[in-house]
Amino acid sequence: MSTDEPAFAGGADYERLLGPFVGDLAQPTSLSPLAYDLNAGVPDHATLPVDAIADAMERALRADPGGALTYGGAQGYEPLRAWIADRESEASGLALGPQNVTLCSGSAHAIDNIAATFLGPGDVAVISAPAYPGAIRSFRARGARIVAVPQDEGGMRADALAEVLDRIAAEGATAKLIYLVATYDNPSGATVPRGRREEIVDIAARHGVLIVEDDAYAGLDFDGPAPDSMFSVARGRGVLYVGTASKTVATGLRVGWVVGGEEAIRHVVFTRLDNGSSPLVLRTLLAYYEGGTHGAHLARIQDVYRERRDVAAEAVRAAFGELASFVLPGGGFYLWIRLAEGIDASALQTAAAERDVAVTTGTLYAPEGSDERHIRLAYPTVPPDTLRGAIARLGEACAAVAAAGS
Amino acid sequence: MSTDEPAFAGGADYERLLGPFVGDLAQPTSLSPLAYDLNAGVPDHATLPVDAIADAMERALRADPGGALTYGGAQGYEPLRAWIADRESEASGLALGPQNVTLCSGSAHAIDNIAATFLGPGDVAVISAPAYPGAIRSFRARGARIVAVPQDEGGMRADALAEVLDRIAAEGATAKLIYLVATYDNPSGATVPRGRREEIVDIAARHGVLIVEDDAYAGLDFDGPAPDSMFSVARGRGVLYVGTASKTVATGLRVGWVVGGEEAIRHVVFTRLDNGSSPLVLRTLLAYYEGGTHGAHLARIQDVYRERRDVAAEAVRAAFGELASFVLPGGGFYLWIRLAEGIDASALQTAAAERDVAVTTGTLYAPEGSDERHIRLAYPTVPPDTLRGAIARLGEACAAVAAAGS
Numbered sequence: 001m002s003t004d005e006p007a008f009a010g011g012a013d014y015e016r017l018l019g020p021f022v023g024d025l026a027q028p029t030s031l032s033p034l035a036y037d038l039n040a041g042v043p044d045h046a047t048l049p050v051d052a053i054a055d056a057m058e059r060a061l062r063a064d065p066g067g068a069l070t071y072g073g074a075q076g077y078e079p080l081r082a083w084i085a086d087r088e089s090e091a092s093g094l095a096l097g098p099q100n101v102t103l104c105s106g107s108a109h110a111i112d113n114i115a116a117t118f119l120g121p122g123d124v125a126v127i128s129a130p131a132y133p134g135a136i137r138s139f140r141a142r143g144a145r146i147v148a149v150p151q152d153e154g155g156m157r158a159d160a161l162a163e164v165l166d167r168i169a170a171e172g173a174t175a176k177l178i179y180l181v182a183t184y185d186n187p188s189g190a191t192v193p194r195g196r197r198e199e200i201v202d203i204a205a206r207h208g209v210l211i212v213e214d215d216a217y218a219g220l221d222f223d224g225p226a227p228d229s230m231f232s233v234a235r236g237r238g239v240l241y242v243g244t245a246s247k248t249v250a251t252g253l254r255v256g257w258v259v260g261g262e263e264a265i266r267h268v269v270f271t272r273l274d275n276g277s278s279p280l281v282l283r284t285l286l287a288y289y290e291g292g293t294h295g296a297h298l299a300r301i302q303d304v305y306r307e308r309r310d311v312a313a314e315a316v317r318a319a320f321g322e323l324a325s326f327v328l329p330g331g332g333f334y335l336w337i338r339l340a341e342g343i344d345a346s347a348l349q350t351a352a353a354e355r356d357v358a359v360t361t362g363t364l365y366a367p368e369g370s371d372e373r374h375i376r377l378a379y380p381t382v383p384p385d386t387l388r389g390a391i392a393r394l395g396e397a398c399a400a401v402a403a404a405g406s
Numbered sequence: 407m408s409t410d411e412p413a414f415a416g417g418a419d420y421e422r423l424l425g426p427f428v429g430d431l432a433q434p435t436s437l438s439p440l441a442y443d444l445n446a447g448v449p450d451h452a453t454l455p456v457d458a459i460a461d462a463m464e465r466a467l468r469a470d471p472g473g474a475l476t477y478g479g480a481q482g483y484e485p486l487r488a489w490i491a492d493r494e495s496e497a498s499g500l501a502l503g504p505q506n507v508t509l510c511s512g513s514a515h516a517i518d519n520i521a522a523t524f525l526g527p528g529d530v531a532v533i534s535a536p537a538y539p540g541a542i543r544s545f546r547a548r549g550a551r552i553v554a555v556p557q558d559e560g561g562m563r564a565d566a567l568a569e570v571l572d573r574i575a576a577e578g579a580t581a582k583l584i585y586l587v588a589t590y591d592n593p594s595g596a597t598v599p600r601g602r603r604e605e606i607v608d609i610a611a612r613h614g615v616l617i618v619e620d621d622a623y624a625g626l627d628f629d630g631p632a633p634d635s636m637f638s639v640a641r642g643r644g645v646l647y648v649g650t651a652s653k654t655v656a657t658g659l660r661v662g663w664v665v666g667g668e669e670a671i672r673h674v675v676f677t678r679l680d681n682g683s684s685p686l687v688l689r690t691l692l693a694y695y696e697g698g699t700h701g702a703h704l705a706r707i708q709d710v711y712r713e714r715r716d717v718a719a720e721a722v723r724a725a726f727g728e729l730a731s732f733v734l735p736g737g738g739f740y741l742w743i744r745l746a747e748g749i750d751a752s753a754l755q756t757a758a759a760e761r762d763v764a765v766t767t768g769t770l771y772a773p774e775g776s777d778e779r780h781i782r783l784a785y786p787t788v789p790p791d792t793l794r795g796a797i798a799r800l801g802e803a804c805a806a807v808a809a810a811g812s
Contacts, residue, residue, distance in 0.1 A: 014670050017582050017616055019548065020526035022677055028480050045472030053475065054467050061460050066451030069459065069658035074434050105511055105660075109680035116547060120426035121527055138679050141522055142425065176423050210423055252475035254511075254684040264420050271428055273544050274515035278660040281684055 021121075024140045029133055032358035036390035039358040040381045041186060041333045042251045047304055049288070049297045053250065056287035061280065063287075072279035074272040075265075076103025080286040081257075084243070088259050092232035099262045100236075102269045105277045107216050107244035107256035111179075112138040114212055114240060114258065117271040118176045119144040124168050128156035128180035130187050130336070130365035130374070132214065135179050145173070148367040153327050155192035156180050158199035165207045177210040183226045184217035184332025187365045187376040191330050194227045201234040210264075211239040217332040219248045219298055222306035226331065236261055240268070245285055247333070248298055255285050305333065305380055308387060312379040315388045319395025323402060335377040342405050343398060345372045351397035357390050427527075430546045435539055438764035442796035445764040446787045447592060447739045448657045453707050458699045459656065459690065466689035478685035480678040481671075482509025486692040487663075490649070494665050498638035505668045506642075508675045511683045513622050513650035513662035517585075518544040520618055520646060520664065523677040524582045525550040530574050534562035534586035536593050536742070536771035536780070538620065541585050551579070554773040559733050561598035562586050564605035571613045583616040589632045590623035590738025593771045593782040597736050600633045607640040616670075617645040623738040625654045625704055628712035632737065642667055646674070651691055653739070654704055661691050711739065711786055714793060718785040721794045725801025729808060741783040748811050749804060751778040757803035763796050 032039045061068050075081065081098035089096045104110035111134065119125060121143030127135065129148035139146055147168065149161045161178065168175045178200070182192040192200070204211045213230040231241035244256035255277065258268055288294065312335055313328055323340045339345060345361035352359055362371030377394075379387055438445045467474050481487065487504035495502045510516035517540065525531060527549030533541065535554035545552055553574065555567045567584065574581045584606070588598040598606070610617050619636040637647035650662035661683065664674055694700065718741055719734055729746045745751060751767035758765055768777025783800075785793055 013614055014616075014667075014673055016614070017524050018673060019522065019524050019529070019677075022523065022673070025676070028676065028678060030479055031477060042476055045476065048471060048475050050467065050471040050475070054464065057463050057467070058460065061456065061463070065454060065456040067658075069454050069456070069656035070448055070451065071437060071657045073436055105683070106681050112679040116425065117428065118423050118425050120549070123425070134679070134681065141677065141679055143526070208419060208422070210420075250475035250686075251477045251681075252473075252685045254681070254687075261420075267420055267424060267428070270434065271425070271431070271547065272434060273518040273540070273547055275434075275512050275540065275657075275660070277511070278684065278687055279658045280656075281660075281687060 021141055021143045025137050026133060026364070028137065029364070034353060034356050034358040036357040036386070036393065037381055038377045038379065038390055038394065039360055041378045042381060043247065043301065044304065044381045047301050048250050049293065052288055052291055052293045052297070053284065056291055057284045060283035060287040068280045068283050070279065072276055072282065074276045075269045076277050077279055077282040077286065080282050083286055083289055084257055084259065088231075088241070092229065092236070094232070094236050096259065100259055100265055102258050102265050102272070103277050103282055104256045104258065106246060106254040107214060107242050108134040108138070109254070110242045110244070110256040110258050111135050111212065111214065113268055113272055114177070114242070115139050115142050115144070116273065117268050118210065122173070124173050124175040126161070126164060126175050126178040126209070127367045128185070129367050130362060130371065131179065131367050132181060132186045133364055135214065136367050139179070144176070146367045147175075151185070151188055151190055153190060154196055155182060155185055155188070155190040156200065158196050158203060161200060162203050165203065165209065169207065175207060175209045177212050178204055179212045179214065181214045181216065182230050183215055184220060184329055186216065186332070187334050188336040189327065189329030189332055189334045191226060194233070197227060197230050197233045201230060201239070205238055212242065213239055214242045216242070216244050217247055218243060220305060220331045220333070221302060222309060223330045231259065240264055248301065249285065249288065253281055253285060255281060307384060308379040308382065309335070311384045311387050312377060312391060315391035316377070319391050320398055323398050333378050333380045335379065337375050337377055339373055339375065343401055344405070345375050347401045348375060348398055351401050352394050355393040355397050357393050357397065359394065427547055427549045431543050432539060432770070434543065435770070440759060440762050440764040442763040442792070442799065443787055444783045444785065444796055444800065445766055447784045448787060449653065449707065450710065450787045450789075453710055454656050455694070455699065455703045458694055458697055458703070462693035462697055463690045466693040467686065474686045474689050476685065478682055478688065480682045481675045482683055483685055483688040483692065486688050489692055489695055490663055490665065494637075494647070498635065498642070500638070500642050502665065506665055506671055508664050508671050508678070509683055509688055510662045510664065512652060512660040513620060513648050514540040514544070515660070516648045516650070516662040516664050517541050517618070517620065519674055519678055520583070520648070521545055521548050521550070522679065523674050524616065528579070530579050530581040532567070532570060532581050532584040532615070533773045534591070535773050536768060536777065537585065537773050538587060538592045539770055541620065542773050545585070550582070552773045553581070557591070557594055557596055559596060560602055561588060561591055561594070561596040562606065564602050564609060567606060568609050571609065571615065575613065581613065581615045583618050584610055585618045585620065587620045587622065588636050589621055590626060590735055592622065592738070593740050594742045595733065595735030595738055595740045597632060600639070603633060603636050603639045607636060607645070611644055618648065619645055620648045622648070622650050623653055624649060626711060626737045626739070627708060628715060629736045637665065646670055654707065655691065655694065659687055659691060661687060713790060714785040714788065715741070717790045717793050718783060718797060721797035722783070725797050726804055729804050739784050739786045741785065743781050743783055745779055745781065749807055750811070751781050753807045754781060754804055757807050758800050761799040761803050763799045763803065765800065
């Protein structure tokens with residue numbers, strides 16, 4: 001039989017059988033097939049520490065083949081948890097240990113594990129908007145209602161958060177968590193300043209709501225160190241800190257983690273539903289970190305991505321002129337470009353695709369409604385000269401949209 | 407500050423914030439620390455194909471470092487999907503391609519991905535009982551109601567399934583799926599005979615309910631080939647087939663998959679919430695399969711585990727006498743031991759633990775209520791002489807429980 005026979009589904013009518021929240025989900029994001037990819041928020045292949053990872057894999061497997069190739073438990077390889085706890089202890093001044101960490105299969109999986117632990121139908125997840133689409137999907141998949149808190153140049157607005165939480169409480173609903181990327185946000189690039197971090201922590205504590213701090217871009221500092229994490233500002237209280245090896249080592253490892261109070265971590269581990277992450281990969285990551293080359297690697301990619309940020313910023317100013325504006329991010333992978341009145345982001349995306357350039361529009365990152373005023377420009381995978389060319393094409397696309405609309 | 411300060415939780419009271427279904431979940435299973443582990447359903451470390459995996463990893467990484475170390479999409483590495491589709495095409499006679507396969511992080515994760523796709527609060531998941539606890543957890547975590555269909559020596563009873571589905575329909579509830587391990591069940595060891603597979607497929611089709619066939623123990627045949635899969639019997643219609651590399655290659659890779667009709671697979675991929683499995687690991691598995699040693703490895707582990715099954719069976723007969731009975735499984739990892747009247751499984755588990763022997767009781771596998779009439783004895787990780795000794799200790803524990811109860 002052929003697999004495209006309609007009868008393949010047989011008795012089961014899949015549409016009818018779908019879960020109640022599947023219809024609320026946006027398409028998952030994916031890498032673009034276009035030649036000029038200003039969409040990929042991943043490290044450039046050329047910067048990946050391939051030799052160090054190959055060496056780490058070999059050492060991890062040979063050191064204890066049975067351990068590396070057998071289930072390692074829901075919380076994951078304790079020595080890697082201890083290593084992460086030590087790094088976060090140093091950053092925060094808190095006395096953290098392996099019991100304060102659980103290892104996941106990437107930070108998207110960590111966020112989904114947190115959603116499984118805390119969210120159910122009708123619960124409210126408060127999200128800094130614009131937001132990482134993966135978090136929106138994981139929260140919606142649990143039937144949660146998402147309420148957006150708008151950002152300004154300093155990321156999530158504390159005054160708006162307070163209003164939102166008051167309104168939710170007045171409605172009799174339960175806000176379970178507040179999700180944000182406080183540093184080098186995806187997509188906005190914004191970093192929440194220290195003072196506002198304190199305000200947000202205070203507001204969340206007053207309402208008894210958990211903060212989920214996604215720090216996926218930690219370490220990608222271009223203009224000096226980032227502010228202390230929300231987790232650190234809160235002295236660990238009421239904050240789950242999500243980290244990942246994706247942006248500073250490799251997305252293909254699929255290793256992320258959650259750091260938090262021991263009780264909170266116990267709950268997250270308990271609600272783990274997949275028999276744990278690959279011990280082979282977790283041990284490889286620890287062997288890589290302990291291999292002694294990571295510091296130099298991080299310094300090198302900071303230089304690479306800082307240059308690309310600067311090239312992208314200059315090229316956007318040159319190519320867009322008055323048609324676009326942005327705030328220069330202090331690190332991370334993205335320029336969040338505000339389009340002039342009359343330039344529709346989807347029209348620009350289409351015109352760019354016709355010129356082989358991939359970007360995403362604000363709507364992808366909008367937890368509620370649409371956002372046709374922004375595009376996200378990701379620069380990490382594109383070398384400087386190509387980046388200039390791609391952004392010139394994007395500028396042409398923008399001029400064409402402006403001309404068509406005027 | 408110390409991490410065990412009660413104040414660590416701060417404003418957020420984690421118990422209060424937990425999702426509505428977390429309280430319905432049993433503890434996740436884990437490997438035992440006891441010296442004689444008759445609990446571990448995993449390959450013996452000594453049988454793992456370490457050199458072939460090490461070689462495969464190196465080849466997979468070097469062949470395309472950027473591809474191996476970068477997000478590979480929600481559905482996963484297409485050449486591995488094609489390889490699995492070819493194998494299942496050969497087994498089933500269906501014309502399957504990579505579009506009929508999605509790759510997951512182990513079969514537990516595949517089951518959870520299916521649960522995310524099809525189950526919501528109040529939906530009914532029908533489960534062959536006793537059942538794999540991971541499936542019970544994933545279904546409960548979505549708020550589904552679990553209804554058990556009892557097994558006999560031939561696995562899930564078709565007559566009982568028909569009754570259960572009629573009853574659910576009469577209640578006005580929606581049965582979304584039927585979960586079973588049709589071959590070398592965990593924990594019962596039972597294999598559903600061919601004729602009964604056809605009956606079950608017909609009943610499910612009549613009710614428009616999806617069959618989720620977990621074939622985690624596929625290939626672990628001791629007494630000749632297993633019956634055709636449910637997926638094959640149904641000609642692919644209305645069945646999602648879950649496979650894994652855990653039992654025949656290594657649990658530590660965390661690679662599983664779902665095979666199904668193209669539309670069903672599209673839905674499962676859409677509902678994926680973790681940015682996909684590690685391309686490094688997926689490419690390693692394909693390089694391993696293509697390395698040409700897997701056939702010999704499989705034949706070798708069939709011999710190893712067949713011997714352990716036979717040693718375990720003989721030792722249980724010698725050690726328990728009239729106090730226990732079981733049906734010899736045709737493959738897989740487990741003896742499902744029915745205890746004589748008056749022997750309480752939990753009491754036996756406790757007495758065994760005092761003798762350094764780990765087993766699990768039927769209650770762990772009971773989707774509804776408890777089951778103190780059975781223990782599960784897993785033999786794969788224990789060499790024959792140690793297995794005899796461990797089962798002798800277990801027999802002493804049983805005699806002690808019998809003596810205390812009489």
